[in-house]
Amino acid sequence: MRKRSITGTVFDIGNYALLTLLALLTLFPFLHILAGSLASPTEVLQSKFILFPKELSFEAYRYIFSENTLLRSLLITIFITVAGTLINMAMTLSMAYPLSRNVKGKRTIMLLVVFTLLFGGGIIPSFLVVKSLGLLNTYWSLWLPGAIHSFYMIILINFFKQLPVEYEESAKIDGCNDPTLLWKIVIPLSLPAIATFSLFYAVSHWNTFFSALLYINDSHKWPIQILLRQIVIMSSGGIGDASYASESAYVIPPQTVKMAVIVVATLPIIMVYPFLQKHFAQGVLLGSIKG
Incomplete structure (x- = not known):
């Protein structure tokens, strides 16, 4: 089995890291929408961006x-x-x-x-x-x-x-x-x-x-x-x-x-x-x- 060069390995790691970062960025809007729908009214009014609600609320x-x-x-x-x-x-x-x-x-x-x-x-x-x-x-x-x-x-x-x-x-x-x-x-x-x-x-x-x-x-x-x-x-x-x-x-x-x-x-x-x-x-x- 042919070994990969150090340059190729570094490129693969950087490529996977970049793709993972881009994938997470695409998930942020969905997480924000889901978290905002489950957040309490007070938290929604006070915070402009929510990823993890402090208190769950199903009123909406x-x-x-x-x-x-x-x-x-x-x-x-x-x-x-x-x-x-x-x-x-x-x-x-x-x-x-x-x-x-x-x-x-x-x-x-x-x-x-x-x-x-x-x-x-x-x-x-x-x-x-x-x-x-x-x-x-x-x-x-x-x-x-x-x-x-x-x-x-x-x-x-x-x-x-x-x-x-x-x-x-x-x-x-x-x-x-x-x-x-x-x-x-x-x-x-x-x-x-x-x-x-x-x-x-x-x-x-x-x-x-x-x-x-x-x-x-x-x-x-x-x-x-x-x-x-x-x-x-x-x-x-x-x-x-x-x-x-x-x-x-x-x-x-x-x-x-x-x-x-x-x-x-x-x-x-x-x-x-x-x-x-x-x-x-x-x-x-x-x-x-x-x-």
């Missing part, structure tokens, strides 16, 4: 969860995320796989796909289209307008082009048609890419805010991001849903409620990452080289 979380509406909105968001991700991946895969093969009109379709990356209709035309289709106040208004992300689809097309052709030829010899080939052969070989883009779509649906604010007027159908916005407005003394106005709202500092809201809104989706981590890096890299 009690205020957020004081209404059963939050649980309903959380379940609605989970439903929107799961159903929306399934719709996204079904439509993206069904379009990306044919375009990765030699089909008629492929060039024209790809030009239309790339066109959508460069130009968009804007907010008002999108709203008019959703309204004319009768999708207002329905969850379809959150799913259908962004059912296929053009950039993700292009990467999947390049990924499918890299799959061994021999598998498909063998399956066709055995009598597989195109849908069976996609379901039995292509999708199992594409799990890293599917897991990666499913995560991207899921994060997008979980964080959906402006679309829900624009299309969902019924407060009983609000996802958690809209509801948490109402809670922040009420805690700051603004105009919002009066059902969240309680005595504790005037005792808890608004910044504490905002930090607790950030934790509640981001923690569930962050917990998904460890389960997809083994596919994540591989899925991002695959399909990004071949044009």
Whole structure:
């Protein structure tokens, strides 16, 4: 085994130290948000930056969860995320796989796909289209307008082009048609890419805010991001849903409620990452080289 030189060892130590420092710096904002949400009101008002609260206080979380509406909105968001991700991946895969093969009109379709990356209709035309289709106040208004992300689809097309052709030829010899080939052969070989883009779509649906604010007027159908916005407005003394106005709202500092809201809104989706981590890096890299 070849020994490393002293210079190489020193470089490795310095490199690891620098990377560790950068990793800790990225964690500081998260620790500050978490600590601020758990700190007492007095400590939050007196300290500008908190990493470790001197006294734990769960008043901000009690205020957020004081209404059963939050649980309903959380379940609605989970439903929107799961159903929306399934719709996204079904439509993206069904379009990306044919375009990765030699089909008629492929060039024209790809030009239309790339066109959508460069130009968009804007907010008002999108709203008019959703309204004319009768999708207002329905969850379809959150799913259908962004059912296929053009950039993700292009990467999947390049990924499918890299799959061994021999598998498909063998399956066709055995009598597989195109849908069976996609379901039995292509999708199992594409799990890293599917897991990666499913995560991207899921994060997008979980964080959906402006679309829900624009299309969902019924407060009983609000996802958690809209509801948490109402809670922040009420805690700051603004105009919002009066059902969240309680005595504790005037005792808890608004910044504490905002930090607790950030934790509640981001923690569930962050917990998904460890389960997809083994596919994540591989899925991002695959399909990004071949044009």
